[in-house]
Amino acid sequence: MTHTFDEDTAPTPNPTLAHALIAAPLEDGAGWTPARQATFLQALASTHSVANAARVAGMSRQSAYALRARLKGEPFDHAWTAALRCRFDALAEAAMERALNGVEVPHYHRGELIGTSRKYDERLTVALLMMRDSFRLPHARQHDVAARYGSDDFGRLVERVEAGPETWDEQDRQERIALYEEYARDAAAAEAEGDADEGDHDSDEEE
Template sequence: MVTSPPRRRRRRTGWTPARQRRFVTDLATSGNVRDVCARIGLSRTSAYKFRDQPHNAAFARAWDAALDRYMADIADEAAARVSEGETRPVKYKGAIVGERVFIINRLLTALLLYHSSPRTSPAKPPKTSTLST
């Protein structure tokens, strides 16, 4: 008598379609993978491993699109800060005596760095020896 191997059941935990949708939605509003993973109850490491699997290319594209939406919101904020500046109170002996406008370029710098770097990790080439035989 031949027995068939036990069928592998789909896990109810892990990266279910519902969790994937929630991850992408939350990522578009917060831009922080660690915080979103904590909210959905999965690890940051598992998120990156799941994303890097070849059969999860649609999830990786959705991840990138969510970050692009988040960065578009940040771009609007950066533009406002660069053009209008940020008003801070001036204090003297504990009392507010005036205001100063500061132009803050750090957010704009971060935005430019984001747009100039690749968003997906390229496939790692196989390790080869540098020694010739």
């Protein structure tokens, strides 16, 4: 089963996660399957909590960190960074709203509300945007497979984690094999076509 995402929309908190946090069993022995990794990443983007996301996936927080350490620089690690980044997008949007429109502050005198005013503070917005920029993927060489994915490609990265091999090198190897096999098929077809044309030419000469 493949998860699909709208790449233009940052994940929002899922109301069913509260039930999942209670219902999900821990460490059933199946380990971190690709489907579980995708579930964890989706929950991480929604909750911004490693412990909660791991529980949704039916795994422990410690094993999630261990998996990321083992796959440092690989698709799962990149998707983890992108999950945190897209969650900051939602937080930054709310903070920007507060910065632009202010927060209504009530004023009381002797226990009675006598009026309100608006307080504007852009420091929170600036701080959030600076934190968001810290969640960037490491630079990849232009021709590396990893270079096809950016910090904002959370949906594509999750799909890559679930459907592709565990490492970038393995994906590159598989793609090279597939390309070689395609070239071999094309060469065989061209050779067969050439042999057929030569046979037809010999028949014409005999006639």
